[in-house]
Amino acid sequence: MLRCCCLSLALSLIFAAGPALSADAFDYYTNPVLAKAVGLPEVKELKQVTPEMIADNDRVLSGAGALLIVQTNEGRFSKVIVQAARQKVDSTTSVPILLVDRYVTYREGQERAIQCAGQNVRLFAGFRLSLDIGQVVPDALGGDLRFVAQGDKSYVEPTGKAKLFLVTKPLPDAAPRKTSRLVVGDPFEPRYFTGVYKLRDDGRRSGTLKLEVAADGAVSGSYYSDKDGQKYDVEGKIGPAKHAIQFTIRFPRSSQEFQGRMFTGDGKAIAGSSRMQERETGFYATRLEE
Numbered sequence: 001m002l003r004c005c006c007l008s009l010a011l012s013l014i015f016a017a018g019p020a021l022s023a024d025a026f027d028y029y030t031n032p033v034l035a036k037a038v039g040l041p042e043v044k045e046l047k048q049v050t051p052e053m054i055a056d057n058d059r060v061l062s063g064a065g066a067l068l069i070v071q072t073n074e075g076r077f078s079k080v081i082v083q084a085a086r087q088k089v090d091s092t093t094s095v096p097i098l099l100v101d102r103y104v105t106y107r108e109g110q111e112r113a114i115q116c117a118g119q120n121v122r123l124f125a126g127f128r129l130s131l132d133i134g135q136v137v138p139d140a141l142g143g144d145l146r147f148v149a150q151g152d153k154s155y156v157e158p159t160g161k162a163k164l165f166l167v168t169k170p171l172p173d174a175a176p177r178k179t180s181r182l183v184v185g186d187p188f189e190p191r192y193f194t195g196v197y198k199l200r201d202d203g204r205r206s207g208t209l210k211l212e213v214a215a216d217g218a219v220s221g222s223y224y225s226d227k228d229g230q231k232y233d234v235e236g237k238i239g240p241a242k243h244a245i246q247f248t249i250r251f252p253r254s255s256q257e258f259q260g261r262m263f264t265g266d267g268k269a270i271a272g273s274s275r276m277q278e279r280e281t282g283f284y285a286t287r288l289e290e
Contacts, residue, residue, distance in 0.1 A: 025061050026081065028174040031106035031113075034069050034077040042169040043069065048155040049166055051084030051096075058083070060167050065101050069165040070131055070158065072144045076115055078105035078131040080145075082156065087122060096154040098123040098147040104229075105131045112229035125149035128159060181289065184267040190217055190238040192267045193245055196288045199223065201256075201274055202281035209285055211247070213238060223249045245270065258283060 037043045046053075054066040061067055065083040072078055081101040086094040100121040107113040116134030123129055127136050128143025137143045144162040148155055158164040184192055190213050199209040211221040211234070219236035236247025236258075243262045248255050260272025260283065271284040 025170075025174070026064070026079070026102065028176060029067070029079045029171070030111055030174075031077055032111060033171060033173045034079060034106070036173060037069055037167070037171055038071070038163075038165065040171065042171060043165045043167055045163060045165050047164070048157045049082075049164065050153075050155045053166060054082060054084045057166060057168050060170055065099075067167040068156075069167060070144055071163040071165075072105065072132045073142065073160045073162050074132045076105050076108055076132060078103055078144070080131070084154070085122075087124070095124070096149045097125075098145075098154075098156050100129065103129075103131060103134075105134070106229070110229070111231060112224050113231070114229040123147045123156075125154070131162075182267050182287070184264065188242045188262075188264050190242055192243075193219070193238065193262060193270075197270065197285035198288055199283065199285040201283040204281075208288070209234070211245075219245065219247050221247075260285070 038045075049066070049068065057066045058064070061081065065081040068080040068082055070078040070080055080103040083099040083101060085097050085099040087097045088094045100118070100123060102117075102119045103121070104117045105115040107115045115132065118134050121129065121136065123136060123145070125147055127138060128141070128146045129135075130137050130141070130143040132144065139146070143159055145164070146157055146159045148157060156164075182192060182195065193211050193213045195211060197209040197211070198206065200206045206226045208224040208226075209221065210223070211219060213219055217238035219234070219238065221234040223232045223234050224230070225232070233250045234247055235250070236245060238245055241261070243264050244260070245262065246257070246259050248257050254277060256274055256276040258272060258274045260270040262270045268287045269284060272282070274281055274283050
């Protein structure tokens with residue numbers, strides 16, 4: 001009992017110290033958004049993307065780099081953040097490279113399920129990036145993007161059947177939905193559980209949890225794993241206390257049961273325990289405010 005009380009006190013101090021979390025803008029460019037983007041005026045299909053083009057379009061994601069959409073040789077959609085950079089060879093020499101800050105390739109027909117992903121990849125001239133397998137490969141092995149450096153000129157281009165698109169403005173479909181800020185009143189109402197949360201389970205797993213509470217207290221929703229973006233169904237109920245919740249995430253071969261309580265002061269977090277295959281662990285979920 002003392003251990004549980006200490007955990008609750010620690011979580012209270014953590015959440016009281018900081019605001020609710022916000023989702024990364026890159027996350028909103030899901031597979032359906034990428035598929036619909038092809039053909040939009042803000043998205044230009046190009047045979048080559050130069051360092052100048054990258055620099056001119058690096059504000060789409062607030063200066064993180066230029067956002068590329070790639071339709072791979074196997075027909076999948078991938079989102080890629082790139083920067084033009086140079087790699088130091090020695091004290092007097094450097095060579096141009098393409099710095100791939102982040103990329104995510106989605107599985108066909110899935111909203112967020114990930115085929116492969118990576119970050120901080122340095123692509124040198126003479127090599128290609130395969131976005132279908134998430135590896136840098138030599139020319140002989142295909143790939144989807146190739147970096148070329150010839151004298152003072154350098155650029156990235158698609159290879160094979162791959163198509164390359166440069167996003168010049170933020171896409172409307174990738175904008176977060178505007179929601180009214182939650183105001184928790186007294187008495188506490190079960191509807192306050194409705195929302196989107198970042199769920200962290202035992203320091204081992206994390207993902208995005210979407211909850212919807214019906215008038216009778218029934219809970220429905222979905223859970224998107226941070227590991228692979230896969231979507232899983234969620235169901236449960238409110239009770240016995242108004243600020244208590246029980247819900248289950250249904251995985252293909254198992255299920256995980258959660259019991260938690262919401263912070264009644266501001267509604268910004270849920271904390272409690274979970275059970276999966278006789279293993280009991282702790283979890284907390286922080287509300288994502290868009």
